[in-house]
Amino acid sequence: MIMKYNEFVYLPSVFAVGNEYQIIIKFRKEAMVKIKIGDKVYCDHSNGVFRSSYPVHKISVPMSELDKYGKYTVSVVTLINRLAYCSECYEEESETFNFYPVPKDEIKICHLADVHGDFKSCMGAVKKIKGDIDLLVLNGDVVDHSGNVRNFNIIYKLCQAITKGEKPVVFSRGNHDLRGIYAEKLEDYIPTQNRKTYYTFRLGSLWGLVLDTGEDKVDSHEEYGNTVCCEYFREDEEEFIKSVIENKEYEEEGITRKIVICHNPFTYCIEPPFDIERPRFRRWTKLIGENIKPDCLLSGHLHTSGISEVGGELDNEGIQTFPVVVGSERTGNRGNVTFGLAYITLNKDGFNVEFVRNK
Ligand SMILES: [Fe+2]
Incomplete structure (x- = not known):
């Protein structure tokens, strides 16, 4: 109409x-x-x-x-x-x-990360998906930065193109979302729980934990000019993770798959100056691995695609107890970008990942 x-x-x-x-x-x-x-x-x-x-x-x-x-x-x-x-x-x-809730037995997820405002390259990959999409996951750095309020439109533009308002979406914030004068207002434009960007969700047989590691360098880094206090944010978030574990909502009846969604694959120690908060991220990995026992951690940030099994390439501190899926391939320059997404099928037997590129 x-x-x-x-x-x-x-x-x-x-x-x-x-x-x-x-x-x-x-x-x-x-x-x-x-x-x-x-x-x-x-x-x-x-x-x-x-x-x-x-x-x-x-x-x-x-x-x-x-x-x-x-x-x-x-x-x-x-x-x-x-x-x-x-x-x-x-x-x-x-x-x-x-509106179509996620199917009971098998859920097909389109996972996008590091779109960086580039609708065209991203949709080029989405169009190559062979199969349905039951759930869209926007896993951080979907906006290029928050320096212009118009940059937030890419979130709704992707939701519209992929879901038409008829399918559920999970949103997780990335480090670039924290940059720019509108970053402090982002919470008005995105889903939050108690105004926080970390939360849990339940969609049919799937339970999920969305985490947010904030910025990717120390708060005192000159790039931020004293505008971030992510260390305090992560400290609060750790208490939240503990409260989730205390409530054990992931053990509720009917849950067959559990995923953790976080833009930054915090299990992996990246080279300096990105090697921040290692003791904290080791604690998060241990808490999640020992208690929640997720099927995987879905992440982006690295601008690559792949699966790191326990002991695999990204497990450089030997702390992983669950696989890490990175679905954020992005190479080349504007106008000639190779963009890759992760197309994930979850069912009672486990999960399958296909990496789909625009080229
Ligand atoms: Fe990132």
């Missing part, structure tokens, strides 16, 4: 966080937005006041409801003039989207 008074800049993106979907929608004009699933309505509001001036609308809905109904309706009331009394607006318009 074509809207008369407004239009979607990008179709809705349906992000999985915890046991809810956070649906992010960008409209051309200032508006009040609701989502209806079955008889229940969910609004984008601030303590009873519709949010109209935010650049994107973010609405949380229970996963169980959207999975059950398999569709959602976005309703929008476009503003003419927001006033203290008698605001003027157009009549309500709406559009309904189908």
Whole structure:
């Protein structure tokens, strides 16, 4: 349906966080937005006041409801003039989207990392995938940097092109996302849990832990000019990992596969100046390996593709107890980039990875 008074800049993106979907929608004009699933309505509001001036609308809905109904309706009331009394607006318009939760037995994942704002090269690889996509994973450095608010559009542009608002997406932040004057506002544009970029999610038989290592060099590095405090961030995150392990939600009934998603493959000690936080990352690896026992760590950052088994190429400190999948091939210059993604099939027997290139 074509809207008369407004239009979607990008179709809705349906992000999985915890046991809810956070649906992010960008409209051309200032508006009040609701989502209806079955008889229940969910609004984008601030303590009873519709949010109209935010650049994107973010609405949380229970996963169980959207999975059950398999569709959602976005309703929008476009503003003419927001006033203290008698605001003027157009009549309500709406559009309904189908939604397909991940299949029960086998889940096919399109994993993208290090897109760096390059939609064309990335989509060149996505189009080469032979098979369905049930879940999209955006694993960091999807934006080139946060120095311009328009750079965030690549997130919704990819979600639109790959999912059409009908499939779930998992988002994880990368180190480049922390750079630039809008980095502190990124949380308004992406899914978060309690405003944090690390969280867990459950999609059918799959349980996941999304981690965020922040910047890739020490906070005092001249490149950051005193603008980051990732050491404190990672300290808090470690407490979160411990709380996840204490709650053991990954042992819940029906979970057959467990993955950890993190832009930076923190199990691997990269050369200086990227060899930061080794004692902490060794602790994270041990905590996760001994307790969660994931099928794999999905990562990017290295601009390469491959699987490092236990004792493999990336296990240079001998600490891995689970395989590390790196799906972030990126070589060449603008206009002539070779981009590679990871196409992962998960089922009760394990997981299979295909690396797919645009060339
Ligand atoms: Fe990176």
